[in-house]
Amino acid sequence: MAGPTKAQIEARLAELEAENARLRGALEENATLRAAAPASGPAATVTVVPAPRHRGRAFLGILLIVIATLLAPVSTVAAFAAREASDTDAFVGTLAPLAQDPAVQALIVDEATDAIDQALDTDALVNELLSQVIDENSTPRLANASDLLGPLLADQARVAIRSALTTVVQSDAFATVWEEALRLTHKQLVAVMEADAEGAVSIDDTGVVSIQLAPIIAQLKPALVDAGFTLADSIPEVDASITVAEVPAIAKARLGYSVLTTTGNVLPWVALLLLIVGVVVHPRRPRAIIVAGTLLLVTGALLAGAIAIGGSVAAAMIATEVPTDATNAIYGQLTGETAAVMLAYVVLGAVLILAGIFAGGSSLGSGARGAGSSWLARGSGALDARGWRPEGVGLVLRRMGWLLWLWLAFVLALLAATLRPLNVWDVVFGTVVLGLAAAVFLVFRGPDEVVVVEDEVEVDVVGERADADFDEFEDEPQI
Incomplete structure (x- = not known):
């Protein structure tokens, strides 16, 4: 099909400019009515209906996130x-x-x-x-x-x-x-x-x-x-x-x-479920993700520091019975995996904070998404040029965004099953592997596509931007 001619484009541009002028005039007329409403009596009263702020959902979401982040270290020790x-x-x-x-x-x-x-x-x-x-x-x-x-x-x-x-x-x-x-x-x-x-x-x-x-x-x-x-x-x-x-x-x-084994097997799943539900319930999911990441980062850092200090305290308490070097060795071996998990919480918290900023509506998030789309386009283009990305895979992955989380959950479960007992270097290795797994998925997924169809511009957005934009619209006063 041949593309539009120059004349058609100019005609369409003129139509859009006229529509823009009409909408601007309507907005100015609406502003004039609002300014004149107090002086024109009851008949000219403009009723402003504020949109619901979803404060109940926001409070519930934050509450669940706080409970989950408090349960996370407890569940780690119990497990x-x-x-x-x-x-x-x-x-x-x-x-x-x-x-x-x-x-x-x-x-x-x-x-x-x-x-x-x-x-x-x-x-x-x-x-x-x-x-x-x-x-x-x-x-x-x-x-x-x-x-x-x-x-x-x-x-x-x-x-x-x-x-x-x-x-x-x-x-x-x-x-x-x-x-x-x-x-x-x-x-x-x-x-x-x-x-x-x-x-x-x-x-x-x-x-x-x-x-x-x-x-x-x-x-x-x-x-x-x-x-x-x-x-x-x-x-x-x-x-x-x-x-x-x-x-x-x-x-x-x-x-x-019996209580310990039951709690250790159940509590980690409870904490994870509460965290997911808290993020889903909150009307501002990017904001909820940032809160969850901050709490996990702070909690992990504090407990990692407490574990490090605990070794010296334990050695000092039983120094008369067991040599300090032996106590430190035994304590380090017993707490090494828990300390590594606390470090993993710190890393996860930092990743969630960055993800929340990336998904948010701030200028920083918009710039990051633009840069990310550019890099994804280059990677996807390189795969397409070599024939390494089957046709239609990118569209399916964009339409089914939940596959990313399923893929990362699979990689995380594989790492958890193979890296035992966990140590600090395992956390670093696991972080790199998860990052590479996410990068591979996103490159195969490709950037969001912009499809021009005659009179409309349709943007295929995968993520939560539509929900965020809708929530921002609801916060505006409705006339």
Whole structure:
């Protein structure tokens, strides 16, 4: 079809200018009527009907968003605690790396050395050996010196035990022993909490739950002998443990375990649902998105700072019982995933703030949308030039804008399933991946198209601009 001629364009332009002049005149006449209304009596009164401000919807939306952002960190902690309490693989994955930490290795060596020393009763054992070797009648001088020689040999035995234990604990084989001990202890604890009649009970009458050192030392004995400490064959069965929890009332503990697992599985979805509903209900969705992003950013930053400070406080509180380095290592391993999620809240908050500004009606948002459309046009054009974008895909993606959120949700679920346990670098990596996923979708979608049809200009807008413009129109006084 041939395009319009120059004469037709000029005629159409003249018609538009005339229509514009007519509308301007109508507006001026309307303004004149408003100015003259007070002096012309009741018959000339102009009734102004204000449009509803949707204050109720705005208040409800903000309330839901605030509740959701307050529940978000609570749900994160609850979900982490529930997973650690009920999932043995997650528990082992969190604490198993501690076997490679030098401070934790030193703590284990100290505890195991003391346990072996008490089980052997090294001083009594050395005195017994000396009494069998030294004859008081034949070697009276040596017998008199045995009182000094005994403590020295006992100390040398303790040094040998510690040296051999250090060699074994710092070896790669110890990591396997440590992981098996953690797995066994957690399975026993879960069996107790879930009242599993077939599970081994790892809780005593006073409610003390502990990591048993007996299986660790039993597996370390052959390694000690291979390391040159032949006295390890004489180590009896050791009944020692590291206390990890105290459960004075098992019935209450089981109830708390049930509540924790249920809350941890449900609360994150409740927070997410409240956040989505709050944004949808609010009459100004861009504004609601900015509020949600700001609250998430502030909450995540504050809690991340609190977690960082908490490590120093915990180390100071138990410094007399556990070395500070070991406490920091254990605390960092236990809170590392939660701190990473708080950082993710900060990143998500910043993204939501930018998205709200981008979708809003401000000049900054308009400029950003213009620049974005330009870049999208270049990317889409490059795909079309190479034949990498099937015909009609862009139109479908523009018409079905919700596919973007479905696509991002799929990528996020995939990242959450593969990046475990979560750390700070995983958050950075996930942010980059989500950004690239969104960019790929938008490039295939392409910019909004402007279609000129004879007397009309139809703009295909995908997003919430139509709703925002309609809300702005409703706020204007209606005559």
